[in-house]
Amino acid sequence: MEATKKMTTSTNQTIDWKLFFNKYATPVLLVILISFNVVFTPNFANINTMWNILIQMTTILLTALGMTLVIASGGIDISVGSVMAISSIISAKSLGLGVLPAILVGLLVAAVCGLFIGLIIAKFKIQPIIVTLPMMIGIRGIAQVTNDSQLLNFDSPAYSFIGTYKFAGNIPVQVLIMIIAVAVVYFISNKMAFGRYVQAMGDNYRASRLTGINTFLVIIGIYVISSALAGFAGIIETARLSAADANAIGKLMELDAIAAVAVGGTPMTGGRPNVIGTVFGVLIIQIITVAVNMNNIPYTYSLVVKAIVIILALWARRNK
Amino acid sequence: MDERILLHMKSISKSFPGVKALKGVDLEVKKGEVHALMGENGAGKSTLIKVLTGVHIEDEGEIYFEDKQIFTNTTLQAQKCGISTIYQELDLIPELSICENIFLGREIMKKGIIDWKATQKRAKEILDDMGIDVEVTSILSSQSTAIQQMVSIARAISINARLVVMDEPTSSLDDKEVRVLFEVIKKLKAQNISVIFISHRLDEIFEICDAITILKDGERVGYSLIKDITKLELVSKMIGKDASQIISRKKSYNKDKMSNENIIVTKNIVRDPKVKGIDIEVKKGEVLGLAGLLGSGRTELARLIFGADLPQGGELYINGKKEKFNLPKDAIKKGMGFCPEDRKIEGIIPNMSVKENITLAILPRLTKMGIVSRKEQEKIVNKFIQALKIKTPHMNQAVKNLSGGNQQKVILARWMCMNPELLILDEPTRGIDVGAKKEILDLIEQLASDNISVLMISSEIEELMHACDRIAVIRDGKKVGELYAEEIGEEAIMNSIAEGHQSFA
CATH class of the missing domain: 3.40.50.300 (P-loop containing nucleotide triphosphate hydrolases)
Structure with missing residues (x-):
């Protein structure tokens, strides 16, 4: 064993650089992106810009964290945007029950969506994209019907607290929410048996089954977590805006979430969930959106820029 | 046989992160020769073959084919040079038909569309020549592993290969099928096509091969004509220890002692x-x-x-x-525990570490409130890495980087740490070299003496x-x-x- 370790020293420099880029492409890209904006985007290097980025990235981050587990298991969940919407509208509608019940009802609705999706995937062994596609359409539909496709305004300072509160007058509550969410999902992925099972199933499903992993429960667990996080994202967004709009909330969120996970380095074919990578991925996507905005570039162009950066990131960390 | 050299690989070296797989290895194959490449798991056979066939690129060394230097940096380049490979893990498309697989990438075209009639006819001819009777339009995955392998060989033949590399071609074949394969190899020889033949079965090597190159720990430790070497010499060169240890002995067994x-x-x-x-x-x-x-x-x-x-x-x-x-x-x-026939497809979790692979089945016992105890985990893993002599630089190495024999040991360890009552082993020594094979057979004996029952399948x-x-x-x-x-x-x-x-x- 000692002998093989010594041999590694003879590996030459170029290979080390390749490995380095392969491993750290996402943070490196993030640093480049930030440096570029600090120099070229007016007012970018400003504390308020940072708070803004952090507030706005919360919803993407929460859905992307769930998506990290889903993708690591070899699946995909394109219904998360719609789950955000249904949580948002039902939670807002339930405000009559009180603030805490309203939040819990929103989360419960999301979790039930996840349970349903997970059950179908696990029980009938249908590919996740085929299952979540009609879910994306159907759940959005139900969300819209719930309030006749109307914007639902409300006035509840206590509810809005979870989207607008600022610690020490400056630090948005979202920062705390994100730290907790990242810590929890990181813990699940890296310290819990559940995380091992997710990775094993994504890497080699047949072997996982023969090893005695309860694939049925793990799949359901994954989609419940993913949907619940998406629902939570919907609730926070609703609280921030003091309004629920089932037509708009979470629209195309699944794409941002998937892109962030891919950029963050979780293999799209399943395998090790890279939770920290996902955080970097979300930051990259959000910074592009904000920077494009601040430079008064039209939204449509921002999509092109986003696409280019995503491709760059994927190229940088491609395998060989 | 032609005395001219077809292939000459000159001092090939290749490193991977953590291990130097080849250290200046030479390989010479003559025209129309069946050349055995022997060595224990991890000796560098597969790496050498992958360098030759363009899966890996050598760090140092040169390859000459028909006296011309060639560069096989992609598998396509190697194929164009006339080098075809039958891999241990078959590189065919399971959901396509047999004839589609044979001509994949070189479809027989007529006016821009695939000429299915000609494709089927040609495929049938090739397989008939090999003595394989099978419906060429049937889906590959509906056929046995043996047939799939024959299809792989048919594919190589159809490319007009000058050199066919067979990596463990017999490991999944039964005796009758091995006979068929040998007939096929003899036909290749007759056409002056060379074969590099990798197998762990000594009898086969001595029956079909003309010359042999022996690797150990990434170096060439022997080259000989088959007629100049004995089995014992060969084995002791491969494992570098006294060959008398490996001679098989029959199990002594007492029916009265057997539990009812x-x-x-x-x-x-x-x-x-x-x-x-x-x-x-x-x-x-x-x-x-x-x-x-x-x-x-x-x-x-x-x-x-x-x-x-x-x-x-x-x-x-x-x-x-x-x-x-x-x-x-x-x-x-x-x-119960189960070691499946096909390690790669049903056994290992390739990108997970040795540690995670060993403890995957026992995780519930190492877990409190869903949290895995790393200390317990590492204790068990260390114990089994030592007990089973699993060769790995460290326990966090991805299991896909281990040799076949060590992967098998990892899967055995996965079940042994559960203290099972019954272990089902499907071809436990398939694709494993003599030394590791003996180790695994010893392990089975050990299991039985620990009162663990074993249900073992072997060809x-x-x-x-x-x-x-x-x-x-x-x-x-x-x-x-x-x-x-x-x-x-x-x-x-x-x-x-x-x-x-x-x-x-």
Whole structure:
């Protein structure tokens, strides 16, 4: 064993650089992106810009964290945007029950969506994209019907607290929410048996089954977590805006979430969930959106820029 | 045979992160020669072949083919030079038909569209020449591993290869199929096509090969013509120790000592089309072998017992209690473990570490409130890495980077750490070199003496004779014979497979 370790020293420099880029492409890209904006985007290097980025990235981050587990298991969940919407509208509608019940009802609705999706995937062994596609359409539909496709305004300072509160007058509550969410999902992925099972199933499903992993429960667990996080994202967004709009909330969120996970380095074919990578991925996507905005570039162009950066990131960390 | 050199690989070196796989290896293959490449797992055979065929690029060294230097940086370049490979893990497309697979990437075209008639005709010709009778339009995955391999060889032949590399071509074949393969190899020789032949079966090497190159730890430790070397010399060169240790011996076995407790009893277990009503008992602490030709239903039977597949009928008793056929996780709870035939597809989790692979099944026991105890985990892993002599730079190495024998040991460790009552081993030594093979057979013996029952499937009769107390012979989905250790002889088993004697007991 000692002998093989010594041999590694003879590996030459170029290979080390390749490995380095392969491993750290996402943070490196993030640093480049930030440096570029600090120099070229007016007012970018400003504390308020940072708070803004952090507030706005919360919803993407929460859905992307769930998506990290889903993708690591070899699946995909394109219904998360719609789950955000249904949580948002039902939670807002339930405000009559009180603030805490309203939040819990929103989360419960999301979790039930996840349970349903997970059950179908696990029980009938249908590919996740085929299952979540009609879910994306159907759940959005139900969300819209719930309030006749109307914007639902409300006035509840206590509810809005979870989207607008600022610690020490400056630090948005979202920062705390994100730290907790990242810590929890990181813990699940890296310290819990559940995380091992997710990775094993994504890497080699047949072997996982023969090893005695309860694939049925793990799949359901994954989609419940993913949907619940998406629902939570919907609730926070609703609280921030003091309004629920089932037509708009979470629209195309699944794409941002998937892109962030891919950029963050979780293999799209399943395998090790890279939770920290996902955080970097979300930051990259959000910074592009904000920077494009601040430079008064039209939204449509921002999509092109986003696409280019995503491709760059994927190229940088491609395998060989 | 032509005395001219076809292939000359000159001082090839190749490193991977953490390991120097090849250290200046030479390989010379003459025209029309069958050249054996031997070595233990991890000796560098596969790496050398992958360098030759363009899967890996060498760090140093040169390759000459027909006296011209060639650069095989991609598999396509290697193919164009006339080098074709039959890989251990078949690189065919399971969902395409046989003829599509043979001509994949080189479709026979007529006016811009595929000429299916010509494709099928040509495929049929090639397979007929090889003596393989199979419907060329059938889907590849519906065929046995053996047929799939023949298709792979047919593909190489159809490319007009000058050099065909066969990486463990016989590991998944039964004796009859090996004969067919050897006929095919002889035909290749007659056409002055060279073959690099990798196998762990000494008899095969001595039967079919002309010359041999022996690798050990990434270096060439021997080159010889087959006629100038003995089996013992070869083996001792490969493993670098006294060869007398490896000579197989028959198991001494005492019927009176045998427990009468049955761990597993199956009655009339059925799953069409491979298993047609099999009764079998596995006793406590016994090694029961399942002999039979490939496709006889042995693997399918084992999978039914473990719950990997569900049967259509029959009864299962575990420790005397009637049980439902269920999922693998239920079988595991009842104290079973299963090492599948195909490690890569059903055994290892390739990108996970040695540590995670070993502890995957036992995680619930290492977990408190869903949290894995790393200390416990590492303790177990260290114990089994040592006990099974798993060669890995460290326990966090991805298991896909280990050699076949060490991967198999990892899977064995996965089950052994569960303290199982019954281990089902499907071809446990497939694709494993002599040294590791002996280690694994010793392990099986160790298991039995620890009162763990073993149900073992193997295509190698010698190996069954070495390891088993009792052998059940399966033919065409039925048990046709049962032999006790003292009756176990190659001839007896062969007879039973061929004639279908009823139990001698």
